[in-house]
Amino acid sequence: MSGQDAPGGLCAQGYYCTGRTKTAKPEDGVTGDLCPRGHFCPAGSAAPSPCPSGEYSNATGQDKCLPCPAGFHCSKGLRRRCPPGFYCPQKTGISFYPCPPGTYNPSYGLSRAERCQQCPAGMFCGEWGLSSPSGPCWPGFFCTSGASVPNPSGATNTSSGGPCPPGHFCPAGTSIPQRCPVGTYSDRCVGEWRSLSCYFCPENTTSYSTNPCPAGFYCPKGTRFATEFPCPRGYYNPDPLSQSLDSCLPCPPGHYCGQEGLTTASGRCDPGWFCISAAWTSQPFDLDNYTSANCLCPATATGGKCTAGFYCPQGSPEPLPCPPGLFCNASGLPVPSGECAAGFYCAGGAAGPKPTDGVTGNVCPVGSYCTAASAAPQLCPAGSFSSLPGRRALSECQPCPSGFYCEAPGLSAPTGECREGFYCDSQQGPLIDVTLYPCPRGFYCPVGTSSSSQHSCPAGTFGARQKLKSLQECQRCPAGKYCEFPGLAAPTGDCAEGFWCRGGARVRNPQDGESGLPCPAGHYCPEGAPVPLQCPPGTWSGREGRRRLQECQPCPGGHFCDSSGQRAPSGQCSPGFYCAGGARSPTPADGLSGAPCPAGHFCPRGSRGPVPCPPGSHAHSHGEQCQPCPGGQFCVSGEAPRPCPQGHFCPQGTALPVACPAGSYNPSLSQTSCLPCPEG
Structure with a gap:
């Protein structure tokens, strides 16, 4: 909006506004945008805030x-599964919690210390944060579950094992001391720190105790010297006095035994390589195919190089x-190569x-987007869509266009x-629920309408209610009213006085004859008259445009x-009457x-008023014309005939009595002549 003297309001929750922002929810990436993953944006944010250690935000717009959550660690706002060797309670950040000595954890996603596994019997776990046991219990000792040292003393940690007792023998990895068989024995020599395996009695010796077979070797019957039969590469023997090759143990998983005659493994398998069992080099190469430890090719394989799609930490x-x-894009990787590319998911x-390939991952499908390091596609939110694959960010989801x-x-x-x-209208916000945008009054909205004012009821009509669907639902401006502009919710006002608005009038003084016209002759039209009012009886109007009753003549x-x-x-007016x-x-x-x-007057047709009869004439009431005054009477103008007086005579048509002349007389009334005076 132009002309503002203050900002319109705070930036919306889940968005940040850097400046010059025109909307509370910018998405142009210049004046602001949706809050990115790993960040949070409360209302009024000028920039995204990184999630603190121990918290995460895996979606945009938060x-x-x-x-x-428990079983995960969160740093830089992203959530990852707790690695092997550690456990992660809720709110774990950049510092994991290692499983304590005597325990280990081979799995991802451990949430509590109680779920760290006890070191198995015969093995010891001597460090913090182990994903596998450190190794077998030393020869001469036995280790119960939970051992944290290879040579438990039996005094300070009696619950995890101890030295092999007299009469028993304990090869490496012993969980329970074994009794010496018949014909053998075992004692604890002074100054020794462990008990050896049982002695055996070779041929042609006078003292068996002076020729024990050393650890790392085996001595079948007839052995000539102590190192005649070493355990081969890939195997080791921690116990002396072994009698057969079967006493040599395969090098444990994750380790290699690089030379003959070993009493313990040479070390852990190199990073980028894996050692299944009996490996004789830190980089075994005799494996052609690997699917699991139960499916090896060849079956005698000892390990191999980590192939693409996998990684192998040391050991x-x-x-x-x-x-x-x-x-993981190469063989021999100790750690993953990097994050999955944006537009794809791994x-x-x-x-x-x-x-x-659709198995290990694929291009991000239509309807979704995949940021870098995506494990699965994220759906474009309601109010948007994506018609193309490989979308890399939420901002690449297309807003629903206007009209849809x-x-x-x-x-x-x-x-x-x-x-x-x-x-x-896409400018109103995400177009999810169309019922939020009913067509306003004064307008109609057919299918696909893209704005509230796209289809206005035309001049001469109006729309009094919402949700009109077609032009036909716009109401014609009623008689007596006019609708001057498009988009009206009610008529503009009353028709002007002197004019008749018949219906659909666009102006207050219509003259087109269809929507209205000047008030017709014989009528008058006050302001807003729905029909012309007739001039009443006794009046008339010969001209158009009469406005009031008083204008009827x-x-x-x-x-x-x-x-x-x-x-x-x-x-x-009829004869005999006058019309004033x-x-x-x-x-x-x-x-x-x-x-x-x-009476005494005459009124011919069309008389405005009665006309007195002329002297010497008269008329009765309702007279159309005057008659000559009858003989014997005289007629004064406008009066009824009167009898002629004595001494006078009144011939027909007399206006005034005539006196009898000299030598005559008239003794009676109403005479038309005088009598001669008698003689004498």
Whole structure:
């Protein structure tokens, strides 16, 4: 938004904003981005914060780190399985907890010290953090389980073994002292620190005790000298007085016996190599194929070089598969070569950073992404998709485009087009649930609508409710109203006075004849009138655009207007009546708008008012015209005839009585002539 005088708010949880950020959830990598793996970003973060030791974050977009679970160690924010020889309780960081002397741990993922295995009987575990026993108990001693030294004294650590007792013999690796067989014996010579194996009685000797067969050798019957029969390479014999080759022991796993006549192994197998059993060199090479210790080729193989896809630390009894997320790309590796390449995942045993066999790993499939060191693909989150394989980061998952929605994680394409009645605008955020974006009032949203204002109800219509699906659901502007702009949720206002908005009007004074027109003649239209109002009886209007009742004209004098909505008077007032103005009938009788013509007056058709009869004439009421005053009467203008007085005469049409001339008289009323005076 332009013109802000303060920041719009804090950066969202799981994101960091470096500056000039326009959204709380930036993903452009310049002004900010999703919090990366191994880090956490609380609200308002300017940069990702590394997870502290003992905590991890295996996913992007996290606002806090999780405690490292038991059986794992967490450093630099990443979680890894606890290595052999150690145990890792919850929240283990860069410092592991070694299994104590007397115990060992051959497995990954140990969580408690109690799960470190007791050193097996006949062996000793003399150091901290062992993944296998240190070696067999020394000749002359026996070691019960849990021994931490090869020569237990029997005093300070009576629970883990002791010196071989008289009458018994204890070769290397003895867990229980063995009784000397018939014909042999064993004692403890003064100054000796261990008890030797039982003596035997060779031929042609007078004293067996002076010719014991030395350790590392065996002396069958007829042996001429002590070193005549050495144990061969790959074997050792910690006990003296052995009688046969069977007494020579195969060199233990992870070790080699490099020369004849050994009493103990020469050392541990070299890094990058593994020694199965009876190895006579630190780099055995007689193994053609290896799948497990139970499947060797040839069956007499003693070991071999670690092949690609595996690694062999020093003293390995067998190859270790390359761990998930890592690769081992060469033979003879003591440690994995490195992390799996971004865009690929390494499930375990991978021979290269970009495996494609589908077993040890593969290219990251569509719908997911694989950061460096991925053990498995991570699904693109809901609201996004990935149509291409080999995506390397969450940022390469494509946001669901406007007009579509992506409702589940792991999509290779959008779920579908936005549903009708809703809109899908990618600027609003991840498009997961279309029901969060109902089409607003004033607009309609067909399938695939990409913004709230994409389809507006046109001018002349409005949309009063949400979720309209088509143009047909927009309501036509009602009569008496007008809808001036597109996208209205209600009419703009009332139609102007003097105009009639018939329906669908875009302006307040329509003149197109379809949506509206000026108020028709014979009518008047106040503001917002849904229909023109008729001028009442007694009035008329000959022009369009009348706005008020007062603008209807009273019916003119001499005329009448007998119905509503008249554009002209109905006609002239009837003969014998006069119409003064506003007459509703041709024969008005109310005395205001008109009346019957009064006596002494005449009213021809169309009279505005009664006209007095001229002198010498008269008319009865309702008179259309005047008649001559009858003989014997005289007629004053506008009055009824009166009898002619005595002494006068009134011929027909007399306006005033005429006096009898001299020599005549008239003794009676209502005479038309005078009588001559009698003689005399």
